Amino acid sequence: MTIEQQRQGLAFSGSGHPTDQESLRFRRVSSRMSTQIYHEPNSSTSLAQEEEQSGSEPTLELRNTVFPMALKKAARQVQQMQVPAQFNGGSWKQKRIKFVRQFKSNVREFLYFFSLWGKTLQKIGGRNLVYASKQPQRLRPRWQTLLSLTGNFGGGVQSYFIFLRFLVILNFVSFLLIAGFVLIPSIVFRSVGIKPESSKADVSSECLKYDPNPQGLVVFYEFFLDLLSGTGFMEYSYLFYGYYNNSVIVTSLVGSHFSYNIPLAYLLTAVFYFAFCLICIIVRMGKAARVAVTTGGSDVRSYSMIVFTGWDYGCLGSKATKLKQRNIYYRLQVDLEEERLKKHAASLTLCNKVTLHSLRVLMFFVAVGLIVATFLAIARATTFSQENSHVPGILGLFYTYLPSIVITLGNFLVPLLCDQIALLEKYPPSATVVVALLRAVVLRLVSLGILLFTLWKQIMCHDSRDKCNLCHYNHEDYQCWETSVGQEMYKLTLFDLLVSIALLVLVEFPRRMVVDHWSCKLTQWVGRQEFVVPSNVLGLVYGQTVVWTGALFCPLLPLINTVKFVILFYCKKITLFYNCRPALRTFRSTSSAIFFLAVLLFGWILALVVMIYSVAVIHPSFACGPFRSFFRMWKIVPESFSTLPEGARDFLFFIGSQAFSIPLFAISCVFMCYFIALASIYGKSVAMLRAQLKLAGQDKQFLVKQIEKMKPLSPQHNEGEQD
Amino acid sequence: MRQILHGRYRELAPHLVPLDYTNNPDIKVPMALIVTMPELKENPFRDRIVETFSEDGQGNMSFNDFVDMFSALCETSPRELKTIYAFKIYDFNRDNFICKEDLQKTLNKLTKGELTPEEVRLVCDKAIEEADLDADNKLSFADFENMISKAPDFLSNFHVRI
Numbered sequence: 001m002t003i004e005q006q007r008q009g010l011a012f013s014g015s016g017h018p019t020d021q022e023s024l025r026f027r028r029v030s031s032r033m034s035t036q037i038y039h040e041p042n043s044s045t046s047l048a049q050e051e052e053q054s055g056s057e058p059t060l061e062l063r064n065t066v067f068p069m070a071l072k073k074a075a076r077q078v079q080q081m082q083v084p085a086q087f088n089g090g091s092w093k094q095k096r097i098k099f100v101r102q103f104k105s106n107v108r109e110f111l112y113f114f115s116l117w118g119k120t121l122q123k124i125g126g127r128n129l130v131y132a133s134k135q136p137q138r139l140r141p142r143w144q145t146l147l148s149l150t151g152n153f154g155g156g157v158q159s160y161f162i163f164l165r166f167l168v169i170l171n172f173v174s175f176l177l178i179a180g181f182v183l184i185p186s187i188v189f190r191s192v193g194i195k196p197e198s199s200k201a202d203v204s205s206e207c208l209k210y211d212p213n214p215q216g217l218v219v220f221y222e223f224f225l226d227l228l229s230g231t232g233f234m235e236y237s238y239l240f241y242g243y244y245n246n247s248v249i250v251t252s253l254v255g256s257h258f259s260y261n262i263p264l265a266y267l268l269t270a271v272f273y274f275a276f277c278l279i280c281i282i283v284r285m286g287k288a289a290r291v292a293v294t295t296g297g298s299d300v301r302s303y304s305m306i307v308f309t310g311w312d313y314g315c316l317g318s319k320a321t322k323l324k325q326r327n328i329y330y331r332l333q334v335d336l337e338e339e340r341l342k343k344h345a346a347s348l349t350l351c352n353k354v355t356l357h358s359l360r361v362l363m364f365f366v367a368v369g370l371i372v373a374t375f376l377a378i379a380r381a382t383t384f385s386q387e388n389s390h391v392p393g394i395l396g397l398f399y400t401y402l403p404s405i406v407i408t409l410g411n412f413l414v415p416l417l418c419d420q421i422a423l424l425e426k427y428p429p430s431a432t433v434v435v436a437l438l439r440a441v442v443l444r445l446v447s448l449g450i451l452l453f454t455l456w457k458q459i460m461c462h463d464s465r466d467k468c469n470l471c472h473y474n475h476e477d478y479q480c481w482e483t484s485v486g487q488e489m490y491k492l493t494l495f496d497l498l499v500s501i502a503l504l505v506l507v508e509f510p511r512r513m514v515v516d517h518w519s520c521k522l523t524q525w526v527g528r529q530e531f532v533v534p535s536n537v538l539g540l541v542y543g544q545t546v547v548w549t550g551a552l553f554c555p556l557l558p559l560i561n562t563v564k565f566v567i568l569f570y571c572k573k574i575t576l577f578y579n580c581r582p583a584l585r586t587f588r589s590t591s592s593a594i595f596f597l598a599v600l601l602f603g604w605i606l607a608l609v610v611m612i613y614s615v616a617v618i619h620p621s622f623a624c625g626p627f628r629s630f631f632r633m634w635k636i637v638p639e640s641f642s643t644l645p646e647g648a649r650d651f652l653f654f655i656g657s658q659a660f661s662i663p664l665f666a667i668s669c670v671f672m673c674y675f676i677a678l679a680s681i682y683g684k685s686v687a688m689l690r691a692q693l694k695l696a697g698q699d700k701q702f703l704v705k706q707i708e709k710m711k712p713l714s715p716q717h718n719e720g721e722q723d
Numbered sequence: 724m725r726q727i728l729h730g731r732y733r734e735l736a737p738h739l740v741p742l743d744y745t746n747n748p749d750i751k752v753p754m755a756l757i758v759t760m761p762e763l764k765e766n767p768f769r770d771r772i773v774e775t776f777s778e779d780g781q782g783n784m785s786f787n788d789f790v791d792m793f794s795a796l797c798e799t800s801p802r803e804l805k806t807i808y809a810f811k812i813y814d815f816n817r818d819n820f821i822c823k824e825d826l827q828k829t830l831n832k833l834t835k836g837e838l839t840p841e842e843v844r845l846v847c848d849k850a851i852e853e854a855d856l857d858a859d860n861k862l863s864f865a866d867f868e869n870m871i872s873k874a875p876d877f878l879s880n881f882h883v884r885i
């Protein structure tokens with residue numbers, strides 16, 4: 001009996017006979033359609049497809065079938081006997097396909113080995129504990145404790161660490177970009193001995209005064225204070241804008257023509273850095289959106305998903321299973337709670353509705369009031385800090401860090417208060433989460449904006465006009481205002497890192513020790529810490545926005561941020577494994593990935609606004625930096641433009657002209673309409689396929705009913721024939 | 724791998740299972756012993772898993788059934804196979820449909836009776852409403868497969884490590 005006959009003989013026959021155990025086993029569901037529609041990168045499935053297309057009967061399709069082991073073995077033996085009789089090209093093709101598959105899996109393993117922190121991320125997500133499965137039997141209990149310790153922190157926590165890894169790589173590549181085009185040429189030119197050109201502009205010598213180096217005797221602890229606040233020896237260094245020169249090197253040796261324009265390089269590198277980050281974010285957003293669309297709005301199918309796919313079959317140990325069970329129970333409860341609230345809201349009387357809505361409006365104003373109060377505090381702290389920046393010693397350090405302290409305090413306290421407000425507002429749980437997130441995002445990013453706005457007000461002296469008359473900016477307080485802004489951003493970054501480490505050491509470890517070793521009601525109620533994903537991710541977004549804002553004024557900030565995020569990764573990993581209990585409430589990772597990237601994009605836009613403003617509106621410092629002789633930073637581009645050869649200039653003029661841009665606009669509109677039409681067609685075809693599936697199911701049922709109707713007739717028919 | 728599985732199979736019932744399997748003896752280990760395995764012990768669906776993979780449907784597994792079970796539940800097993808077996812496991816009354824009673828039993832096993840009967844009924848109604856495409860108030864294999872294809876963590880959850 002060949003394989004073909006075997007398979008045909010055992011094909012799926014409708015609903016089957018419930019009492020016949022044999023047919024229950026020897027059933028091959030016609031999942032051919034699902035094999036083709038399904039796009040999982042599963043090597044054996046794709047191999048089966050390839051072999052089907054090549055015509056030779058698939059050896060591996062046997063794996064997909066539901067035959068018992070003995071039958072599969074018999075089938076394989078029969079196939080092996082048939083192999084020599086097959087065409088030689090067939091077996092060569094099989095060998096080639098096998099080789100390609102092996103090669104692909106080897107390459108995948110090799111690349112996976114190089115992926116940054118891959119093993120840690122898998123451990124956190126709870127899949128595939130490779131090291132554990134190799135342990136021999138007698139060490140089994142230790143393995144189980146390890147599993148119950150690491151537990152399964154779930155997709156939400158894993159998505160935080162994936163986001164962090166993405167930011168580390170982004171910052172590192174940006175640093176390489178800046179180093180290659182700005183830092184290294186500057187170092188080379190400075191070491192060769194090229195002096196900066198003084199400003200050609202017609203200004204008084206007052207504006208050209210800049211003495212960042214410390215005067216007189218320097219006390220030893222000043223070193224640490226300077227390290228922390230970016231002043232003193234750190235101010236006049238490659239760290240900040242003020243150190244870079246406006247050197248324009250044009251050499252015309254015999255044969256070679258080397259020219260390098262540092263100011264132009266500085267500006268264009270900053271612009272490309274922003275563009276590169278934007279592209280990375282959008283590409284990542286596209287990937288996340290694709291995942292979200294294929295899983296088709298996971299919120300819609302929450303009940304059936306939880307019931308059928310909620311349980312982790314690899315869960316071991318009674319502690320882990322209890323935890324998993326409570327997790328599933330909690331998820332179901334959240335959904336049930338939403339249903340209950342919906343029913344309750346529908347059943348409210350008009351009077352109740354009015355009171356609820358007015359309460360919500362009132363609480364909204366309270367929340368807005370809290371946030372505005374934070375903003376005012378930040379503005380006041382910034383002005384105070386800038387006024388008292390020359391106080392020496394530890395007090396001076398405290399004053400310089402005052403804005404960072406106020407921002408951090410605000411970001412910590414206000415969400416707590418908003419949580420209490422949310423209890424009164426009684427929104428359904430999903431809406432509560434969204435509202436809390438939005439409030440936190442607004443608080444973090446706009447507080448940074450307020451800080452920058454206050455700085456800008458001081459630099460452009462909105463309060464006292466007389467200081468800015470001489471040099472178009474406040475040269476008395478800020479001899480080099482770009483460096484001051486860079487210093488603020490540097491301080492914010494450093495303070496963020498210090499606070500994270502301090503929290504880890506002073507709050508999280510002691511909390512866990514207290515909870516573990518001292519059991520009273522208070523500690524039971526407080527409990528071990530949970531890893532709260534949203535606030536941690538917002539912290540990352542805030543840090544990255546600070547870096548983007550400061551990159552123009554502090555070129556080494558991406559490098560500092562890379563180091564900071566690497567330290568943060570290990571700190572958070574340690575705190576996750578030692579101090580946190582696996583969360584009861586798992587965070588839905590697919591839709592939240594897009595939300596966090598959207599918030600990152602919002603931070604990027606804020607940084608872009610700051611950059612555009614600095615480049616196009618504020619006058620650069622006369623005394624320092626690569627743009628000291630320009631009216632605006634942007635002016636370097638038109639000037640360099642005029643040195644371009646004729647052909648290039650004409651080409652660029654043509655691109656900017658209307659003759660080019662209007663047809664370009666029209667063509668991009670056409671493409672956009674095409675993609676919109678394509679997307680709507682796909683949506684319609686999905687709906688149509690779904691309806692077809694329904695009809696096919698109904699057809700099947702109808703046919704089965706017809707068969708069952710005709711069955712009592714057939715024995716009589718057979719008897720009639722025999723007669 | 725087969726050796727490892729043979730070792731595990733043997734330690735379940737050393738008096739029943741011979742060391743030497745070259746003659747393919749017809750030995751079946753009863754269900755009560757198989758569910759004591761640490762990988763299955765805490766699983767709420769252990770009875771159904773063993774019944775599904777056993778040839779006689781009562782849970783007495785021969786060694787081939789045993790290997791079958793772990794190869795279907797392993798990491799490299801294809802998605803279609805896992806979906807087929809998941810459907811069989813959740814189909815308690817083996818009528819090739821997951822009806823409301825099957826779902827209620829699944830849910831009770833999952834939450835170990837912590838939900839009230841009304842909540843159980845509500846969740847089952849909602850689940851069937853979400854997944855049932857051909858509007859017959861029970862889930863056929865096509866409905867189940869369609870719902871599973873949208874689940875991002877089905878493959879990683881439906882996996883027993885040995």
